Amino acid sequence: MSLSPAIQRLVEALRCLPGVGPKSAQRMAFHLLERDREGGRRLAAALTDAIDKVGHCEQCRTLTEEPVCGICRSDSRDRSQLCVVETPADIVAVEQATDFRGLYFVLMGHLSPLDGIGPADIGLDRLAERLARGEVAEIILATNPTVEGEATAQYIADLARSHGIRATRLAHGIPLGGELEYVDGGTLSHAFSGRRDL
Amino acid sequence: MSLSPAIQRLVEALRCLPGVGPKSAQRMAFHLLERDREGGRRLAAALTDAIDKVGHCEQCRTLTEEPVCGICRSDSRDRSQLCVVETPADIVAVEQATDFRGLYFVLMGHLSPLDGIGPADIGLDRLAERLARGEVAEIILATNPTVEGEATAQYIADLARSHGIRATRLAHGIPLGGELEYVDGGTLSHAFSGRRDL
Numbered sequence A, B: 001m002s003l004s005p006a007i008q009r010l011v012e013a014l015r016c017l018p019g020v021g022p023k024s025a026q027r028m029a030f031h032l033l034e035r036d037r038e039g040g041r042r043l044a045a046a047l048t049d050a051i052d053k054v055g056h057c058e059q060c061r062t063l064t065e066e067p068v069c070g071i072c073r074s075d076s077r078d079r080s081q082l083c084v085v086e087t088p089a090d091i092v093a094v095e096q097a098t099d100f101r102g103l104y105f106v107l108m109g110h111l112s113p114l115d116g117i118g119p120a121d122i123g124l125d126r127l128a129e130r131l132a133r134g135e136v137a138e139i140i141l142a143t144n145p146t147v148e149g150e151a152t153a154q155y156i157a158d159l160a161r162s163h164g165i166r167a168t169r170l171a172h173g174i175p176l177g178g179e180l181e182y183v184d185g186g187t188l189s190h191a192f193s194g195r196r197d198l
Helices: A005-014 A022-035 A037-053 A088-097 A124-132 A147-162 A185-193 B005-014 B022-035 B037-053 B088-097 B124-132 B147-162 B185-193
Strands: A078-085 A102-106 A138-141 A166-169 B078-085 B102-106 B138-141 B166-169
Touching: A005 A022, A005 B037, A022 A037, A022 B037, A022 B088, A037 B005, A037 B022, A037 B037, A078 A088, A088 A102, A088 B022, A124 A147, A138 A147, A147 A166, B005 B022, B022 B037, B078 B088, B088 B102, B124 B147, B138 B147, B147 B166
Parallel strands: A078 A102, A078 A138, A138 A166, B078 B102, B078 B138, B138 B166
Antiparallel strands: none
16 A cells, blocks of 8 residues: 555545545545645544534524524524424525524434334424424424425424414425426426416 | 534534535535534544654655655665656555556655745755665656646756666556547647557
């Protein structure tokens, strides 16, 4: 082998990053060692710090190093609207793209009976308690438009209905800038049945 | 901002990696925190370890945590052949692709007068001492086929000649699997003038 053990270990460790194969890992290792040791040290410290401290928000289950996350703590959010997403990354996407000012609830996954992931594993017991408290007026289901995401949304909609709470689902349809010709049949069918007056 | 400070710091720190933009950095951070904290810890440790220990080989200047690298230390390498490359990654490429069994010398860059990078900055003083010792019979110039790489190769070839040492340069030509039609003019011209008997 033409790499020394410490460099080899670094290359292998970098492969835990998603989307990083052997070539990129080697390029990253050499880049850090040749040109950015300061950045590498900062990365090691930030990694250790985040891994040691970050847990889940007591209220919405998102990743945060505080007991309750910034959004749940905020006074300026509308507590009557609750947007249910699968992952913390979905919160970032919704916050960046929309002017939603309600709260979130993060499932950290979706229902998947075949993998043994049931309602309690995605925090639905805690969600039910929260709905029972009566603060939430609308629950916005923003799970992914996959089979599991749809099933999870259905399940939570039933839960909301049993508490007399309105449940809405993000609209399906043609993505902006997409071409009708290339949109898949399921999406086109949803876009048709969901058409609106102009 | 929808990310807590520790996560935000991790996302920013990940951007020191080459080819990692804001989206990938966020994906990496969430992946490590949600699914691979063990891998993240291993990465932090490997980073710190490599950055603390890795320096340059006393003989060939490649990156290694030992005073002299494995290849320079090896008894089974041919000390009469010296392959000059720009970076440690080039050693890996040559070792993987060829059956070269000589030694290497790593410039850690190339001559670039406009950037103030002169012969001493790429270790040519040390290379001259080594050539003066008389052990090297052939110096193989494997710098990149760029303007700077060619100029650097020329400079080292002159240095070798002044010590009466043979200097060779990697062949330029049509890459395997390439199509003549799409090969650039410079490469095609090199391939023509470098043609061989079949």
